[in-house]
Amino acid sequence: MPLSILEQYAEDANGNENVWSRFTNRTNPYFALKRFDNINNDRVFGNVTAKYNINDWLFVQGRIGQDFYSREQDYNLPTGTRRQPAAPAGFVNGQFVQDARSVRELNADFLVGANKTFGDFGASLNVGGNQMNRKISRHNVFVQDFYTRGLYTIGNSRQRDAIYDYSEREVNSFYGSAELSYKDFLFLNGTVRNDWFSTLSPANRSILYPSVTGSFVFSQAFASALPKWLNFGKIRAAYAEVGSDTDISPYANNLFYGIGAQQFPSPSGAAQPLGSISGSTVPNADLRPMRVSEKEFGLELKVLDNLIGLDFTYYNKLSSDQILRAQTSNAGGYLNQLINVGQSRNKGVEMLLTLNPIRTQSVYWNLAFNTSYNKTEVLNLGSGVSNNMITVGTADFTGELRQVVGQAMGQLFGFGYLRDAQGRQVFDAGNGRPLRTPTQISLGSAIPVWVGGVSNSISVKGIEMSFLVDFKLGHKLISGTNHNAWRHGLHKATLAGRDQNFVIGDGVNPNGQVNQTKAGVQAYYETVRSQNIAEQFVYNAGLWQLRQITLGYDFTKFIPARLSFIKGIRLNGVANNVWAIKKWVDNIHPEQSGLPSDNLVGLEATGLPITRSIGFNLNVKF
Structure with a gap:
């Protein structure tokens, strides 16, 4: 249908919206201009x-x-x-x-x-509160x-x-730190902090967490014995703990009521408001602050007159008592409950590689490549969770986001196509439509494994230009946009069978015989909705993105002497989300969501497209 028809017939003679879809909640975009x-x-x-x-x-x-x-x-x-x-x-x-x-x-x-020095030794001590x-x-x-x-x-x-x-909401904190150093090449640092969160019950609101770090600058300690091309070298190790209430609602551990604005007749006939429980989350008076403990080892090098720099880190992070919203049965009158979730692990490596090929008075060129490889695993979900699995989010008609013991965090689940023991797809013998699995199946993790970026900065005689390319790889998403396009015949893949007005699915019937049953085109493609099949719309969520380009010029040298009170003028232009260089999902950008929470990763539900922006900045110094 041409867009001109939507515009021409946006409203009837009375100014009311003309319906253009069998779904009345899909507003004509031209009528929506009245919003x-x-x-x-x-x-x-x-x-x-x-x-x-x-x-x-x-x-x-x-x-x-x-x-x-x-x-x-x-x-x-x-x-x-x-x-x-x-x-x-x-x-x-x-x-x-x-x-x-x-x-x-x-x-x-x-x-x-x-802060005090004692010969070759240095010491510092800090005590404070917030x-x-x-x-x-x-x-x-x-x-x-x-x-x-x-x-x-x-x-x-x-x-x-x-x-x-x-x-x-209030958080009271008391903390302290101490550092010892020897000859500016050996360092030992320790911290301790205690937080008290008003959002948690008095019995659980306090958490104490320490940290200790050590580093050894071997290029300083053995300067005379090391080769000239090694400009800087340091090894480090650390153990740290962090506690948090994850910024939950101040009253998440209490049940409270609200009074509605509308009044209804009482048995006596007098009007009175209706009171009800406020909120859709089951309160939990036993919530504990989450705790994250991390071990880290690192190596930092700079060589060839600081031409090349390398920073390498290995980490192992254990998260305990994470506070999550677990979905509950609607029969209980609530949608979810805040719970402490057992333990999960993140471990991996991070690397930063820097290059400075040109460093002259008029030209400067810097390249940087950073990346991390991260593996996650849910270790346990606590004693109160059955089946070693909790659901933390859903998308209408497509799938769910779950945490499953023994698997990577952020598992996507949904119904798949039914297949026989040989992997062949099974179709209904009577109507030829696809059959689905009896239960939801695992469709992959929504958490990326590889994350990184490449930045490039060049400065030539006052002109500065930079760009940033980043990437996320190794994860999946379920696309609600493609699900809707498929069931309405708007996806290009639904052209198959359009000419002959039927589709014969490639597979077998439940008896193992080759499927030869013709299915009507509309009925065939609408099956993904009637059966809530998600497998068709699981995509590689990987992305290479030209994230940002900047261009600036320093006009300071053009300031006339009579305006000497102006110390500097600089004009910068910036463009963000410039180009999706490579993506593996049709029709959408893999970063768009459309769901109300940023935590529901991997579930895309007809979200708004990612915005490309261009801006300018003028900076004047006096």
């Missing part, structure tokens, strides 16, 4: 630091800082949108929302530090059905629902 979404953001932040040097080796410091952010938004669902129910007599349908929210975060800390307090408030008014068409205001509405939300 508006106005957003205004304001942000103010700053800090004050006071430091007093008691003597040349001892100091005390205090800081306080605040970050205030406010957001005002109003948006509508236009009158006449087909998916809306009809309004009562005397009104026209439609919706309008006004939303205002603010976030105020206050950080205050103190630090007492000492308090973070965050307050979030929100006012929201939702209205629907209007007296006057096209006037989206609260006063013009029939039904009004007002919401006020408030939350407060």
Whole structure:
């Protein structure tokens, strides 16, 4: 259907949307132009630091800082949108929302530090504390059905629902660190920190975690014995622990109620509001802070007058008591529950290789290649989880994201095509449609194994240019966009059988005989929806992306003498998400999602395309 028809017949004579699909929730894009979404953001932040040097080796410091952010938004669902129910007599349908929210975060800390040298030895000691307090408030008014068409205001509405939300989160911390050094080539550092999280129950809110690191600069220790081409060499080892409440809702461990704005008649006939449990997550008073412990070993080298640099790291990270939302049965009245999930492991290597081929006064050229290879495994899910598996997210009609003991993290599950023992696809003997597996099957991990990038920077007589290419490899995704295109006959693969109006699937029937049953084209391709088959839409999610290009010029040398109060002028241009150099998924960008949580990796559900942006920046120094 030509787009011109959608535009020409976007609305009927009464100004209501003309339906162009059998699904009324798919709004005509030209009718959607009647929507508006106005957003205004304001942000103010700053800090004050006071430091007093008691003597040349001892100091005390205090800081306080605040970050205030406010957001005002109003948006509508236009009158006449087909998916809306009809309004009562005397009104026209439609919706309008006004939303205002603010976030105020206050950080205050103190630090007492000492630095002292004793001959070839150096020592430093720091002790401090921090308090973070965050307050979030929100006012929201939702209205629907209007007296006057096209006037989206609260006063013009029939039904009004007002919401006020408030939350407060606080983290108190106390920490210390100590460092010892010998002749600037041997270093030993230790830290300890204790956090108290207001979001957790008093019995579980405290967590203590230490770290210790050591490094040896052998190029400094054995300078006279090493070859001239080795400019710098260091080995290091570390063990560190980190604790967190993963920034969960301040009231996730409590059950609380809300009072609705709408009133209903009581048995006596008097109107009264309806109270209900707020939220769709089962509260968990026994949540514990997550803990991550990591062992790391590294080697750093610079050679040939710093022409080549290498930084290599091996790490082994163990995460315990991760806080995740596990899906629950809808029969319980909730959608999910916050739980502590046993243990998972990440281990791998990281490498950074740098090259500086040209380093003159007028020309500078730098190349850098970084990469990491990471293997993940779910070790256990805790005693409260049955079947060694939990579901942490779903996408409509396609698949699920699960954590499974013994497998890589972020396993994708969904129904597949039924196959016999020889791997041949099985089709229904009666109607010729594909049959599905009796249960969902594992379709691969959504977590990339290889991640890295290549950056290139060149500076020639005040002109600077750089580009960044990055990549993610070794993971899968399930595409909801391609699923929808397939079942509606919009995917190019559904052209097969269109001319003869039937499809004969390549495989066998349940009796093992070669399939010869003709299936109607529409019925054949719609099977992926009726059977919720995900296997067809599992793709290699790998990506090579030209992520960024920058170009800048320094105009400082052109500043006339009479404007000497201007110390520098620089103009920069930047382009982001320039080009998907290589991808393996049809019709979409592998980084788009469309789901409400960034944690639901690997599940793509008709998300908005990735945005390419171009911007300019002018920097003037005085």
